Amino acid sequence: MPTHVWKSPRNAILSAGLAALLAGLPYAALADPLAEAAGKYSIAPSSRIAFSVAQVGGGGIAGDFGEFRGIFRIDGKDIGRSNVSFTLLPASVRTGEARVENFLRSDAVFDVANFPEISFRSTGITQTGASSARIDGVLTARGKTRPAQFDASVSDRTKRKITFRVQGKILRSPYGMDVGTPIYSNVVKFDMVLQGTR
Amino acid sequence: MLRNRDNAYGLIAILFHWTIAALFVGQILLGLATQWVASLALQFTLIQWHKSFGFLILGLAALRLFWALASRRPARPRDFSRTEWLAAKLVQASLYVLMLAVPLAGWALVSTSTLGVPTFAFNMFVIPHLPLARSEAAEHFWRDVHEWLAYGTALVAAGHMLAALRHHFWLGDGILKRMLQPGAESPNRGTVKGQKAAGR
Numbered sequence: 001m002p003t004h005v006w007k008s009p010r011n012a013i014l015s016a017g018l019a020a021l022l023a024g025l026p027y028a029a030l031a032d033p034l035a036e037a038a039g040k041y042s043i044a045p046s047s048r049i050a051f052s053v054a055q056v057g058g059g060g061i062a063g064d065f066g067e068f069r070g071i072f073r074i075d076g077k078d079i080g081r082s083n084v085s086f087t088l089l090p091a092s093v094r095t096g097e098a099r100v101e102n103f104l105r106s107d108a109v110f111d112v113a114n115f116p117e118i119s120f121r122s123t124g125i126t127q128t129g130a131s132s133a134r135i136d137g138v139l140t141a142r143g144k145t146r147p148a149q150f151d152a153s154v155s156d157r158t159k160r161k162i163t164f165r166v167q168g169k170i171l172r173s174p175y176g177m178d179v180g181t182p183i184y185s186n187v188v189k190f191d192m193v194l195q196g197t198r
Numbered sequence: 199m200l201r202n203r204d205n206a207y208g209l210i211a212i213l214f215h216w217t218i219a220a221l222f223v224g225q226i227l228l229g230l231a232t233q234w235v236a237s238l239a240l241q242f243t244l245i246q247w248h249k250s251f252g253f254l255i256l257g258l259a260a261l262r263l264f265w266a267l268a269s270r271r272p273a274r275p276r277d278f279s280r281t282e283w284l285a286a287k288l289v290q291a292s293l294y295v296l297m298l299a300v301p302l303a304g305w306a307l308v309s310t311s312t313l314g315v316p317t318f319a320f321n322m323f324v325i326p327h328l329p330l331a332r333s334e335a336a337e338h339f340w341r342d343v344h345e346w347l348a349y350g351t352a353l354v355a356a357g358h359m360l361a362a363l364r365h366h367f368w369l370g371d372g373i374l375k376r377m378l379q380p381g382a383e384s385p386n387r388g389t390v391k392g393q394k395a396a397g398r
Contacts, residue, residue, distance in 0.1 A: 108239035
């Protein structure tokens, strides 16, 4: 709530009334939106799974994955018992340059012919703020499973829908995808907008 | 003997000659290999090596040109006809132009490529792209120029080599030896300049 609202007593009264009014709505519970949002969601196709890989001299490759699916459950009583599982199809990678996409799909990187899916499954969730959490889990790609960590924060919420911004950094080398290093960074930065619908 | 003399090549010129010759042969094979390999990962790696060695050639060629311009040039051996000498010098001059032009065309190719892959020579130095607009058309154009200049260079170099072998095995003069051994002159033949000097 904007602090300037509290400048005058009249505004204070008005704001208190407004707060009381908003308390009845799902939006208002900024104190603990995660607990408020308890429930089971499936990840909507409107989500965006963007990634970028930096390159020497500045710039890099940026793109996203168009096909994915996933579910998550927010435990209202104990956020730590929430969980998420997510699967994306690396063949759906988009970078705006067909040759780069074909390279990524080939056995040089994703090897989509043999490993059509990349999946993430949470193993532990830690609440880090009123509307944020750290998600620990395991990421499986190219037949290799390694620990991975993402930070999630609620960016929007309605009764039926919750939107998280999820960010994380994944090293390519443990998955045998380190082609192009050191020209292209070993670190893949994920910046995702996950929309869950009940 | 580091520097050229009136009738002989010095060590520096000889090292430039053979280093660039060896690198060029390697680059032709590496360039062809990038087109032959099935693995895209290997192809990527080979192309990066090809780019690294290409910039090495460009750097060496620039230094070599500077060295050649600053050095005296061994004179025409006595039994060389003017026409033969002119042909030899023309071939050598075109090789000088080509050893700069082929890597420059390669540089233009990587600079205009819509892939935008940076050049990180030997994983040590970032070499900026040339200020050329990126487009598929420009990339194709420079790919063709790079490729045909390289084949052209191979052809001219082959002529240059055959001529050297002709001198060595058929004519039996010391022309090839001059490029193998610093200070070596054409034995028993001398040079036009050398004759003039001796006659003085």
